[in-house]
Amino acid sequence: TGWRRIVHRIANVELSSTVLLVCCAVLSCFAEQVHQWTLKHLRSIGDYIMGDTEKDSYQAGILWVSWSFFLLVIAIQLTKISPICAGSGIPELKVYLSGVHLAGFFHWKTLFAKIVGLTVLLASGLKVGKAGPWTHINTAITAQLTRLPVFSHLVENERVINQILSGACANGIASCFTAPIGGVLFSIEVTTEYYMLSTYWKAFVTAICGAVCAHFFRPNPFIQPLDQTDRVVFRNLELVVFFVMGIVGGLLGGLFVRVYERMMEWRRKEFFGMSTYHVFPYFFGLISLPLCFWLGEYMRLPLAEAISDLTVSTDLDVKHGWMNTGSIYGNLVLYICVNLMLVVVTITLPIPAGVFMPLIAIGTGMGRVFGEIMHDMYPNSGIARGGYALVGGACLAGGATRSLSSAIIVLEVVNGIEFMLPALFGIMISITVGQRLSRSIYDSILYAKG
């Protein structure tokens, strides 16, 4: 009968794995909607605290810190359900795809803890990334789908499962950032050493479906697209600046990884015969949250909003406190330094925190510094400061993660393909520099976790 024939066709591995991935794309898009809706409401509580009291009053501060701390505690407790859900999940995914099957990595408990923990953390004042955890969530959803009877024949073949997981990884990035090309390249770079063309095709189909779904569910882009007046052709001198930016991005990225490694060594030590492992996260929350509040509104902004702010083509406006010291440089440098330190600690905590988005945001700040300097030097030559910020974001992310796809993801997110050449050029330099200093942050996390 008709049903039998459909089941028979599903038995075709190629077709059914593609069907599975499309299902994953649609499901993950649905999960993303629920996530966004919850996040919006959680964030509105933070806005309520600020809006109802006098700006930056100590009452608001205490309330905001308590609220953020409360969310952090929830995330830490959730992680205890399934400790493997801590961190970005990309290093573990890499290990999994290379053949080492980590227990419970795709368990539904991990999925639950990760998705709720991520939502809660993104609403708090901590700087956590979404890309890595979202990729993990996608692969976990896909792995859960393979348990359905229709797809059961796929599980037997490890090669097919790995292809499917690579596809889900591509979709993680694609649906999170509406960046299908970057997603596929990310999955090529991060997950494997060898890549098969059939995987590539599956990854692309999934990523396109995911991005199209995301486009319809979320008409407003994740990050404000680049201003159209900001589209200029870059000139010879600017290439030198992008070169320097690549070097700085590579140095900072390499340094970031080094500091992370030291931090992990230090975390393993005992003080006064006691392990600080479980106390430290609370302690860090109690230090970092008041610091972020005290430094001003720009330090509390969610990462996506900070990136949107930093890539505008006009002067940074006063509304988020970027200009509150008169000059922009002080705040930007403070933003970079403080956040680099906070993020390097955050990713050592047992919470589902990614590293990609924070690096992009910090790098955007770094690029903006270069852009502002160039703008001060050549005020009338139409320096595209927003574009510089983008290039900086790509450079720093490349310097730490060593993935060229960072540049492509950044460009796709903000529709800034005019800056493709500078960004790719910068990231090429920054990866080369970073490679001399340390291993990639993902490899480093793997090493630290053993």
Place this chain on the structure above:
Amino acid sequence: TGWRRIVHRIANVELSSTVLLVCCAVLSCFAEQVHQWTLKHLRSIGDYIMGDTEKDSYQAGILWVSWSFFLLVIAIQLTKISPICAGSGIPELKVYLSGVHLAGFFHWKTLFAKIVGLTVLLASGLKVGKAGPWTHINTAITAQLTRLPVFSHLVENERVINQILSGACANGIASCFTAPIGGVLFSIEVTTEYYMLSTYWKAFVTAICGAVCAHFFRPNPFIQPLDQTDRVVFRNLELVVFFVMGIVGGLLGGLFVRVYERMMEWRRKEFFGMSTYHVFPYFFGLISLPLCFWLGEYMRLPLAEAISDLTVSTDLDVKHGWMNTGSIYGNLVLYICVNLMLVVVTITLPIPAGVFMPLIAIGTGMGRVFGEIMHDMYPNSGIARGGYALVGGACLAGGATRSLSSAIIVLEVVNGIEFMLPALFGIMISITVGQRLSRSIYDSILYAKG
């Protein structure tokens, strides 16, 4: 001494192959400059013929046809120096990378015949593509470079040579279109079944260097970038149109390959006991060139100019005769049909003619038809007709070549990343449809050539 140490460092395979590829990028950029300069002057002769006499007078027609025919004869004679330089070169490259070493494929005679032949043909009225031949030229330059003593140790290792050639292939597309991402993806898709991450990295470095060089040598883009007013978010109904466009692109692409196969069978037959192989190109030139002239200026336009015309956001202007029948549809449909037929014959001729650019141009025409229909139906809703044209170009090229990278190359060339989702969605459909109808055009050429 210092020199010895430099030589020793060069001996490092990874480094020296990267140095080799960067040299290739710079050299090919230089070759491109010479090529462009010659092409400009050759084309100015064509313009001179048109400018000096009354428009479309029969004197001008006879002169133009003679001139184009003369150029065609030169190209045919050049191909006799090295018959392997005929065609796009990508199928042969694929065979070479899979281990079958074709005699003389990278010989300097082939290189010479291909580069001169390509230049001459691009100046004539024939619709030949540049992407494939340019990729072949790049790989040939690289292969010649490996004969230098400094790089001699690379030749021993076949794996390294294949990596280098993949990198050169990526650079071919990147420097031709200033499209590094598309170039790398093209080299992934077209050249191999398995892809190594180290190749990927080399390909990207080469492609970035090539694109940066191209940017500095050629500040004006190859194809006019998309108009900035043409940047709109697509809506739900439009996705249906892109879906239909994908189906039409896939059908036309598949049909194109089928017709090509028939044509090759037919070319092998003898008439009246005589092989038509050597006479046919001249015969084709004498039929097609007057036809192109007679149909009007828009039919004689170089492909890049036609694409620039078709992707404008406003009405197609009168200057190239696109509107000479009052309605745009007649001319566009004629453009599509006539060119599909001419191109399918052109690629069977013994001349260095690519297939990628003509397909993009014809597809752009097809997309423009859809765009114009939508614009007529919803005149006030800001239908981005230029964007539709782009999506059409990607769909037709995808339908025939089965490479997703076509979409990315098209988008990179015209800076139209806003249309990334529609283009990727359309090409996904068109590849799926095309795959049902025939093999890819490159595989088909391989099969036809044995």
